[in-house]
Amino acid sequence: MKTDESGQGQMDRLLRRLERERRARAQAETLLEERSRQLYLANHELALLASALEQRVEERTQELVAERERAVALARQDQLTGLANRRNFNDFLSAACSRVWARSGRVSVFLVDVDDFKHINDAHGHEAGDAALTEVARRLSCLSHSGLAARLGGDEFAVVCIDLATEEQEKALAKSIVETLKQPYAFGARSLSIAVSVGHASLPDHANSSAELMRHADMALFASKKAGRATATAFSDDLRDEAEERRLLELELVLALDRGEIVPWYQPIVEGAGRTPKGVEVLARWNHPLRGVVLPSLFLPLAEERKLLGAMFISLFRQACREIGPLISAGKLSYLSVNASPSQFRAGGFAALIQLLLQETGFPPKALVVEITEDVIMTDLTRATREIDELTRLGVRIALDDFGTGYSNIASLSRLPIQWLKLDRSLIARIGDGHVEQAIVRAVLDMARALHIDVVAEGIETERQAEWLISAGCRRHQGYLYGRPTPFDALRDFLSSHAIKHASTG
Numbered sequence: 082m083k084t085d086e087s088g089q090g091q092m093d094r095l096l097r098r099l100e101r102e103r104r105a106r107a108q109a110e111t112l113l114e115e116r117s118r119q120l121y122l123a124n125h126e127l128a129l130l131a132s133a134l135e136q137r138v139e140e141r142t143q144e145l146v147a148e149r150e151r152a153v154a155l156a157r158q159d160q161l162t163g164l165a166n167r168r169n170f171n172d173f174l175s176a177a178c179s180r181v182w183a184r185s186g187r188v189s190v191f192l193v194d195v196d197d198f199k200h201i202n203d204a205h206g207h208e209a210g211d212a213a214l215t216e217v218a219r220r221l222s223c224l225s226h227s228g229l230a231a232r233l234g235g236d237e238f239a240v241v242c243i244d245l246a247t248e249e250q251e252k253a254l255a256k257s258i259v260e261t262l263k264q265p266y267a268f269g270a271r272s273l274s275i276a277v278s279v280g281h282a283s284l285p286d287h288a289n290s291s292a293e294l295m296r297h298a299d300m301a302l303f304a305s306k307k308a309g310r311a312t313a314t315a316f317s318d319d320l321r322d323e324a325e326e327r328r329l330l331e332l333e334l335v336l337a338l339d340r341g342e343i344v345p346w347y348q349p350i351v352e353g354a355g356r357t358p359k360g361v362e363v364l365a366r367w368n369h370p371l372r373g374v375v376l377p378s379l380f381l382p383l384a385e386e387r388k389l390l391g392a393m394f395i396s397l398f399r400q401a402c403r404e405i406g407p408l409i410s411a412g413k414l415s416y417l418s419v420n421a422s423p424s425q426f427r428a429g430g431f432a433a434l435i436q437l438l439l440q441e442t443g444f445p446p447k448a449l450v451v452e453i454t455e456d457v458i459m460t461d462l463t464r465a466t467r468e469i470d471e472l473t474r475l476g477v478r479i480a481l482d483d484f485g486t487g488y489s490n491i492a493s494l495s496r497l498p499i500q501w502l503k504l505d506r507s508l509i510a511r512i513g514d515g516h517v518e519q520a521i522v523r524a525v526l527d528m529a530r531a532l533h534i535d536v537v538a539e540g541i542e543t544e545r546q547a548e549w550l551i552s553a554g555c556r557r558h559q560g561y562l563y564g565r566p567t568p569f570d571a572l573r574d575f576l577s578s579h580a581i582k583h584a585s586t587g
């Protein structure tokens with residue numbers, strides 16, 4: 082019985098244990114299933130993340146590539162006009178020249194420069210200037226065929242062509258650039274016009290390298306600029322010789338100033354019926370050791386380019402004060418007239434410079450006349466007025482030079498303290514032509530009288546001109562009839578001989 086009972090008990094315990102183990106296994110299985118599910122989900126999420134990351138990396142890579150391409154394009158493009166920039170142009174040109182050397186063909190370069198671009202900016206504002214440049218760019222791109230149009234900087238453009246076979250075709254394109262760009266362009270409601278100068282050269286006809294090609298096209302452009310607005314010039318050997326000559330002269334000019342070879346010459350200004358020399362105008366001459374006397378028309382533009390005008394003016398002014406000062410103290414002359422260059426006047430500080438020079442030389446301000454040209458006044462009336470007022474305060478007189486050649490605004494003239502008008506030689510040369518020309522000069526003389534401005538007639542060459550002017554009331558004269566510009570010694574002789582003549586006739 083006991084055995085039966087204990088056998089039953091053992092069985093129960095076994096069953097309970099089995100049951101416990103079954104439950105534990107079931108629990109473990111559920112847990113395992115749950116864990117696997119979680120693991121699966123986590124894995125799936127991870128896979129999604131990985132794929133998203135991969136896609137983002139791909140997108141970013143594409144963005145970076147695009148940005149780099151944009152940056153490369155921008156570095157080769159002019160921001161304002163969208164044309165190729167100088168770097169891009171140089172690369173294209175070098176490649177084109179290398180191709181011509183390797184095989185055959187022809188590279189033509191056209192340098193294009195807007196005439197008086199500063200005037201567009203000054204007169205109509207920078208937006209109009211930008212619109213003009215954009216318009217030039219648009220028209221040049223249309224004209225550049227299979228070549229490349231570029232903006233090299235400022236108002237300088239260039240076109241390089243590889244499909245022009247002859248110099249005739251080049252000339253035709255240069256002409257059509259000038260003509261096409263001459264057409265007015267719309268700026269807001271206004272219609273503005275521009276003009277360009279073009280210089281062109283080609284390889285292999287005119288040059289052996291891209292650098293030489295550019296240099297020669299630039300020489301041709303310089304010739305166009307010199308010839309006036311809206312012209313095209315092809316490079317020629319003569320242009321190279323001229324440029325070489327100019328370069329040589331430029332180098333010599335720097336030395337000439339140091340060596341004191343730039344000297345004042347003097348042209349007398351006479352007054353009244355006795356035609357008495359009362360003053361002199363200082364004119365620059367270059368005593369060149371080999372070339373002899375060089376005229377200012379040849380070296381002043383070079384001096385302007387090399388920014389030597391300021392130094393040249395100071396040197397001439399000092400020499401002139403030293404030579405003419407004693408004649409003024411002795412009562413042999415009443416005034417000295419000097420020419421202020423437009424660039425000097427525009428740079429500002431001109432009146433202050435004159436004040437310093439007058440103090441340094443002890444030259445009397447009342448005996449000094451400063452000649453300025455109309456364009457100095459008209460391009461920047463405010464600055465001109467300030468400088469002229471300051472000069473007038475010093476006691477210096479102001480003469481308006483070359484009157485009749487520019488576009489003087491008579492209303493502005495009446496507001497400026499100008500003491501003299503110098504009638505340009507071109508007006509004087511025409512007074513023998515007829516009534517209309519005489520009427521014009523008479524009208525200027527009447528106007529000057531009304532404004533209490535004295536008139537000096539320049540470029541008088543004949544007795545008839547002199548007599549007519551005196552009869553019209555103009556008694557202050559300058560010109561070859563009375564005396565050419567001369568060095569100081571000759572001027573002194575001229576003054577003494579006039580004094581002797583005057584004494585003997587008077």
Ligand SMILES: [Mg+2]
Pocket residue numbers: 362420452482483
């Ligand atoms: Mg003058």
